[in-house]
Amino acid sequence: MTISPNDSGIIESCNAAVAAMFRHGDGGVVGLPITALVHPSYHGEYIRYAAASLGSGGADASAGELEVEGVRAYGSGFPMAISTRRMRLDEREMFTSVVRDITERKAADRLKDEFISTVSHELRTPLTAIQGALGLVVEGSAGELPTDAQKLLGIAYNNGDRLVRLINDILDIQKIESGKMALADxxxxxxxxxxxxxxxxxxxxxxxxxxxxxxxxxxxxxxxxxxxxxxxxxxxxxxxxxxxxxxxxxxxxxxxxxxxxxxxxxxxxxxxxxxxxxxxxxxxxxxxxxxxxxxxxxxxxxxxxxxxxxxxxxxxxxxxxxxxxxxxxxxxxxxxRAPDIVAGSDGAEDGSSRVLVCEDDPDVAALLARMLEEAGFSVDVAHTAGQAMDALEANPYDAMTLDLLLPDRDGVDFLRQLRETEKGGRLAVVIVSAVADAARQELNGAALQVIDWIGKPIDQRRLVDAVGQATQTGSDGLPSILHVEDDPNVAQVVHALLRDVADITHAADLQTGIEALGQASFDLVILDIALPDGSGLEALGHVGTTPVVIFAAEEADPAADERVAAALVKSRAGNAELLRTISSLIGEANS
Known part of the structure; x- marks a missing residue:
């Protein structure tokens, strides 16, 4: 289906198929600007494309294909691909544009995406259960096995691992080709x-x-x-x-x-x-x-x-x-290029929790440090956001107090940046600032995983309680985890994997999970997305400041919601990675 516009973009000729496509009747598009066939929202993109065609070289040059929304005579839109090639006819420069209705192609792409999404969930979920269970048995969780049984299980586990890698590779290729592979920076x-x-x-x-x-x-x-x-x-x-x-x-x-x-x-x-x-x-x-x-x-x-x-x-x-x-x-x-790191203090060699105080006023900083040290914490002080970031890169901290009025940058912006870093993403933060209440009302405190917003003058008991809450890993032994997962096999494997490091509460659907969050407090939530009564992401509005690990068949972007501390894909994340991630988040790593 071809159109021949001149160098001013006016259509001088077209074939019958074009007239039929746009419902203009025989020759009905001749004399119209070619932009009349393109939805106004795509005019700018098309004009840039046409300019590239004009400057794309000598005769028989093309700027490739552009996908836009076409417009029929009665105003309905449809997906359209257009490719323009420059040519010469009787010493006159002309352009030939080939336009195609790609409605069927787009529908096929949608079906393919839906198929891939379904396959992703329906394959990854059972494979996660199979590989997780086999891994636990191979590692001896079910007790010692006869030598022959160990060999057979090893064969099953290794070939299951090959199958998992094949499925992950195929799904990754599809994401790459469709431009849907999200990358964090x-x-x-x-x-x-x-x-x-x-x-x-x-x-x-x-x-x-x-x-x-x-x-x-x-x-x-x-x-x-x-x-x-x-x-x-x-x-x-x-x-x-x-x-x-x-x-x-x-x-x-x-x-x-x-x-x-x-x-x-x-x-x-x-x-x-x-x-x-x-x-x-x-x-x-x-x-x-x-x-x-x-x-x-x-x-x-x-x-x-x-x-x-x-x-x-x-x-x-x-x-x-x-x-x-x-x-x-x-x-x-x-x-x-990272800035030169400013060395922190020698740290908490006595095993006490280590806290970073970020406060620009020297007197207030000294007061905060004294209050916390008297309560048994080890304290370092930073007077600017830059110093705080350097200290966080150089030293491990259990919590940080943060003033929002800093000399080198806005405290909220600094906290947002901090949440995007490896160390700062899960750091417990207590706001201590003269504008704490106003900032909390404006931002909704849970959105940035803030333990408490404390105004000035400082309430010492509230400060110590908040920092204590931020640094504790559980008051009665093992931390508590809520696992929202509808597949009983996956739930059983995760429970077996984590039983030595946490107390697990299982919810088989979204509503049960939300009810559990309203009835008890948890140190961590493990959340599936595809649940029988809705998306697991709906539960994020109920978790408050509790960190969340997405463990689902589909990929999730942890940066999409500041409450998500990690996102793991079933079948891609093995037992060791899941255990390492959970242990790190609940403060049990290296314990």
């Missing part, structure tokens, strides 16, 4: 990323009798990246390096600064990659040695996913390889 230290990667992947490498070690970087740059996704990239590179390394081999990871970027390297002692594989190595379903890949597992999707993730984070991925000698993969990510 976090500040991360490279050394911490490398250590986490080794901890998370050494067990996998052990299957191949391969060790992973880190060349401790001489410097430790910060990067801007999404924690979960950079760990996914590292897991893919390290698993590839391990499974293609010889028995007894070694994989080395390292980091360095290079041209304003932080470069992470993964080096193996494997067979190397043939030169002729470079053109297609990062394409989907590419396998250098299909036979070996079948023997050791793999979908051919991992490197394609890695490339898409790294490029979405503003970086690049490449490799160097020599056949028979091994391969080094490089991931370059934008470096974030």
């Amino acid at each position: 976090e500040r991360l230290r490279v050394r911490h990323v490398l250590r986490q990667a080794i901890e998370a992947n050494q067990a996998y490498a052990d299957q191949y009798d391969v060790s992973i070690r880190m060349d401790d970087p001489a410097d430790d740059p910060w990067i801007c990246a999404d924690t979960d996704r950079i760990m996914q990239v590292m897991a893919n590179l390290l698993s590839n390096a391990a499974k293609f390394s010889p028995k007894g081999g070694r994989v080395v990871i390292g980091a360095m600064r290079r041209n304003g970027m932080a470069r992470i390297s993964v080096t193996d002692q494997g067979m190397g990659i043939p030169t002729d594989a470079r053109e297609t190595l990062f394409d989907k379903f590419t396998q250098v040695d299909a036979r070996l890949t079948r023997d050791r597992g793999g979908t051919g999707l991992g490197l394609s996913i890695c490339k898409a993730i790294v490029e979405r984070m503003g970086g690049a991925i490449d490799y160097e390889s020599e056949v028979g000698e091994g391969t080094t993969f490089y991931v370059d990510l934008p470096e974030w």
